[in-house]
Amino acid sequence: MVFENIIVETRGRVGLITLNRPKALNALNGALMEEVGNALEAFQADKGVGAVVITGSEKAFAAGADIKEMAGLSYPDTYLDDFITRWDRVAQARKPIIAAVGGFALGGGCEVAMMCDFIIAADTAKFGQPEIKLGVIPGAGGTQRLTRAIGKAKAMDLCLTGRLMDATEAERAGLVARVVPAAELVDTAIKAAEEIASFSAPAVLLAKEAVNRAFETSLAEGLRFERRTFQALFGTPDQKEGMGAFVEKRKAEFKSR
Numbered sequence: 001m002v003f004e005n006i007i008v009e010t011r012g013r014v015g016l017i018t019l020n021r022p023k024a025l026n027a028l029n030g031a032l033m034e035e036v037g038n039a040l041e042a043f044q045a046d047k048g049v050g051a052v053v054i055t056g057s058e059k060a061f062a063a064g065a066d067i068k069e070m071a072g073l074s075y076p077d078t079y080l081d082d083f084i085t086r087w088d089r090v091a092q093a094r095k096p097i098i099a100a101v102g103g104f105a106l107g108g109g110c111e112v113a114m115m116c117d118f119i120i121a122a123d124t125a126k127f128g129q130p131e132i133k134l135g136v137i138p139g140a141g142g143t144q145r146l147t148r149a150i151g152k153a154k155a156m157d158l159c160l161t162g163r164l165m166d167a168t169e170a171e172r173a174g175l176v177a178r179v180v181p182a183a184e185l186v187d188t189a190i191k192a193a194e195e196i197a198s199f200s201a202p203a204v205l206l207a208k209e210a211v212n213r214a215f216e217t218s219l220a221e222g223l224r225f226e227r228r229t230f231q232a233l234f235g236t237p238d239q240k241e242g243m244g245a246f247v248e249k250r251k252a253e254f255k256s257r
């Protein structure tokens with residue numbers, strides 16, 4: 001598969017997608033997002049890949065949706081084409097995705113990072129939803145995922161003022177899982193993804209599904225889903241291997257079965 005706006009590689013059992021429109025600070029145009037969706041689908045089909053990392057450049061993870069591409073659109077254009085629906089391929093991916101964010105993650109950039117399962121940020125990262133300065137509001141989850149991640153007060157602050165939040169504040173607020181020195185960003189994310197990929201794939205995918213349930217359903221429903229999923233995993237050879245290896249004081253060798 002040939003990609004023009006992203007670089008796609010595998011590192012061991014990790015799929016790595018690097019957003020690569022440096023002159024536009026990785027502004028997310030239709031072509032780039034189509035390529036990201038296609039790369040994720042290819043990684044989904046590849047049994048050798050257990051987790052994915054999406055990253056950008058040192059200066060920008062992504063400075064948002066491509067304003068130049070959107071500027072001339074009318075309401076019927078945006079409503080009928082609904083281009084952001086195509087971005088949902090990130091949120092709908094079944095394998096875990098880590099966003100490794102350095103530099104700007106603004107507007108759609110912050111939203112794509114939030115579609116991933118967790119964010120590891122460089123100490124240089126800056127997050128924001130500055131759409132208000134463009135006369136619009138976030139359109140790819142910024143008012144919803146951000147509010148669930150950091151709460152109403154901070155989400156309102158960011159969406160209404162358009163101010164940026166640095167990595168320390170983002171970690172304190174709960175948007176970011178870890179902050180690391182910029183030089184260690186991609187290696188740290190790949191190491192975390194490698195660790196995830198070394199576990200039992202059914203357990204990993206179900207853990208992702210169960211955590212996501214917490215955002216979509218009541219506590220009682222979520223707990224029921226978690227309990228049934230936990231119980232079902234006792235039907236897998238990997239549960240026997242994982243617990244057997246602990247008892248026998250050896251490293252588990254999961255077969256994803």
Ligand SMILES: CC(C)=CC(=O)SCCNC(=O)CCNC(=O)[C@H](O)C(C)(C)COP(=O)(O)OP(=O)(O)OC[C@H]1O[C@@H](n2cnc3c(N)ncnc32)[C@H](O)[C@@H]1OP(=O)(O)O
Pocket residue numbers: 023024025027028063064065066067068104106107108109111130131134137138139140
């Ligand atoms: C998802 C939805 C529905 C909406 C959105 O995401 S709306 C977009 C939200 N993002 C923004 O509003 C950020 C826009 N960018 C900036 O404010 C600045 O570029 C910056 C603060 C991130 C960086 O400023 P800096 O002075 O360091 O760099 P620039 O000269 O401004 O940018 C370099 C180069 O990149 C182009 N660029 C940057 N962001 C975008 C973008 N979102 N869309 C299209 N192009 C972008 C910028 O125009 C410049 O290129 P040119 O010199 O060729 O114009």
